[in-house]
Amino acid sequence: MIDRRTFLASAAASVGLTALGYSNATNAAALSFSPAKPFSHDGLIAQARDMAGKPYAPAWVLPPEVLDRINYEEHGKIRFKPDHALFVDGPGKFPVTFFHLGQFFRIPVQMFLLDKSDDTTVAREIAYDDKYFDMPENSPAHELPHGAGFAGFRFQEARDGDLDWKKNDWVAFLGASYFRAIGELYQYGLSARGIAVDVAEPTSPEEFPDFTQFYFDPPKPGSDVVTVYALLNGPSVTGAFRFDMRRGKGVVMDVDSVLFLRKDIKRFGVAPLTSMYWYSETEKPTAVDWRPEVHDSDGLAIWTGAGEHLWRPLNNPPHTTASAFMDNKPRGYGLSQRDRNFDHYLDGVHYDRRPSLWVEPIGDWGKGSVQLVEITTDDEIHDNIVAMWVPQDPARQGQSYRFGYRLHWLADDPFPSPLARCVATRLGNGGQPGQPRPANVRKFLVEFSGKPLAELPFGVIPEPVLTTSRGNFSYVLPEAVPNDVPGHWRIQFDLVADGTDPIELRLFLKSGDKTLTETWSFQYHPFPTRTTR
Known part of the structure; x- marks a missing residue:
């Protein structure tokens, strides 16, 4: 394998996009790209399968002394320049901007743009350059090498929409395999993940696999759908994902995930959701905070394969707990924010507008359980709630899985029960x-x-x-x-x-x-x- 540092530092790595056959609509003058390599969804799946048969190797390691100095304060001074956004002039309606690496986002993520011509598809990596970002002249970020990679990305609002696209985004992928979207109330809240590995397992530390590569498929003009492919890599699992994301009154994502196990996994969490629940009207420590309630979600909703609708109010337990709701062919589950009364929160961070997130399985998921993990917390800065599907059969080394599902980021459940x-x-x-x-x-x-x-x-x-x-x-x-x-x-x-x-x-x-x-x-x-x- 060619060393990425040598590869991206080469002159070819800075070839302009226009010279590679793209139109100016993809913002050729603002971004630098590597030479083309073949791409297909099946090829990405094969790459993940091949990786799973080899020992885990972390991504290219950047100078830790530089990343450590890009701390919270320094990272906050770095802003992506909207003029350098991918798709800033089309195709499609939604420009893409990128997050910078730093002390808390250390894993370099490669970003690729796909080009389809003559019935073939090729991918070219977007080469990191500090010129894409506004940052102070003395920022330690200037010391990162050209082509270092990014921390993540986000889709901005439509250029022709009511909101200023340069200041508003609607979906973001940042950190490990985490991603999130705004709901129809224009507010971020809980997150989803590509996969959850051994959450709250007492004898196995939790793993956080990373999305290490993203591939952007140029959208069709005027379309509300954007397609992104992703490669997942971790000590116990690899995977290939496809996300078809639609911006409507909220956000709907069709997810196709193909997963390969390097090792046995004790709690194999599919389509995991992660949220925060500190306290609510249910039960509250005396004078712990001035606000009546503090939570991103207040309950777990389940629609079972047998047709029963369950509502499980969340807890901030005295110790970590894991609950399992056994099911066969589940119809859906989600973490919801049902309480929409501002007077129940009384602060300015809009807990009353946080989205609810519903998982709609596509295809037969078989037997297993919706599992809810609740971790004790004493502050709102910690995500302490995880909900996920765990297959009944043990997850063993060498196994592979394919799960399709639809994520609904809305104000309420997309399939409300006719019951009270x-x-x-x-x-x-x-x-x-x-x-x-x-x-x-x-x-x-x-x-x-x-x-x-x-x-x-x-x-x-x-x-x-x-x-x-x-x-x-x-x-x-x-x-x-x-x-x-x-x-x-x-x-x-x-x-x-x-x-x-x-x-x-x-x-x-x-x-x-x-x-x-x-x-x-x-x-x-x-x-x-x-x-x-």
């Missing part, structure tokens, strides 16, 4: 007012709202169906919420349970044989174990 949905979960001390509150009693209040409840005949009270993995219920009371909103009901109950192990609770409402609501599924951590309460 859970809109709030609240916990408090159990027992009766005016009497001593027993230490082993916890009061729950769960709210549902929706058309099936609004259509109940006058005087008909829905029946709660409650189950628990241990303990007993008392003072179970369904009642209409006294706010004159049709179909808004709440169920309060006390749970009496000793011990400190987590308790699994389930609740739905029915009338006769008719199910009225989705299933509320909650993991309760008895409060004697909570050191922050």
Whole structure:
């Protein structure tokens, strides 16, 4: 293999794009490119397969002393120049800009532009040059070699849209295999990943494979679809991805992932979602922060292969927990931000606008489980929530997988249940007012709202169906919420349970044989174990 440093430092590496046959529409004068190499999606898959049969080798290592000096402060002074954007004048509507490497983004990522002519496709690497960026004259970034690579990229808003494309973007790939998009409320929030490896496995450290190469397919003029191919590399897994991304009222991505295992993986997380949940109206440490709620997502929604709709409110647990929801041929799952009331957050970072992200499987995913990992946190700066699909059969060295799925970055689930949905979960001390509150009693209040409840005949009270993995219920009371909103009901109950192990609770409402609501599924951590309460 030719050494990239030698290759990109050569004169050929700086050949202008016009000389290689591209039109000025791709911003030839602003970017430098390497000579062409053949490209195909099948070839990228073959490359990933070949890599998996060889020992893991990290990407080209840049001078660590330079990267260390591009710290948070210095990195913040570096801005990509919009005039150097890929597709700045077309084709397509969405220019591409690039992120700079630094102390926290150390892995160089190669960016390629595809060119289709005479029924063949070739790829040419975009050679890094510090002239693409605005930065201070004394920035340590000037010391990186020509062709060093980039940290990631983003698609800017449409040039002919209502927003200033130079200041607004709608999808970004940055760091390991992480990527994210804005929803229809024009706000970033949670992230997705290419793959998750051994999240919260007590005997295996978590791995973070990297997207090391991206290939941009020039879009068709006027199209809202952009296509990007990616190569994944990590100690235990390699892969080839195709992303077809559409900018509409939110963002929808069709993902085709082909994965090859170098090693056994204990928790093989497909289509993983990563978010932050510190606290909400459910349960909050006293005076931990002035804001009523702080979270990017407030629950996990699941639509099972059998057709059941589940809602699992998120926890900030006293210790790391992993929950598995067994399923066969799942219809979808996602991390949602259901609470859209600004008064429930009261700050300026727009938690009320954070997108919900739904995974829609394409094809038969077979048997496995939607797994939810919740990690304790004491601040909003940590992503402590992971949701993913884990196949039932063990992930062994030498195996390969292909998963297709669609990601919906929207304000709400793309396939809402016809049933009434859970809109709030609240916990408090159990027992009766005016009497001593027993230490082993916890009061729950769960709210549902929706058309099936609004259509109940006058005087008909829905029946709660409650189950628990241990303990007993008392003072179970369904009642209409006294706010004159049709179909808004709440169920309060006390749970009496000793011990400190987590308790699994389930609740739905029915009338006769008719199910009225989705299933509320909650993991309760008895409060004697909570050191922050």
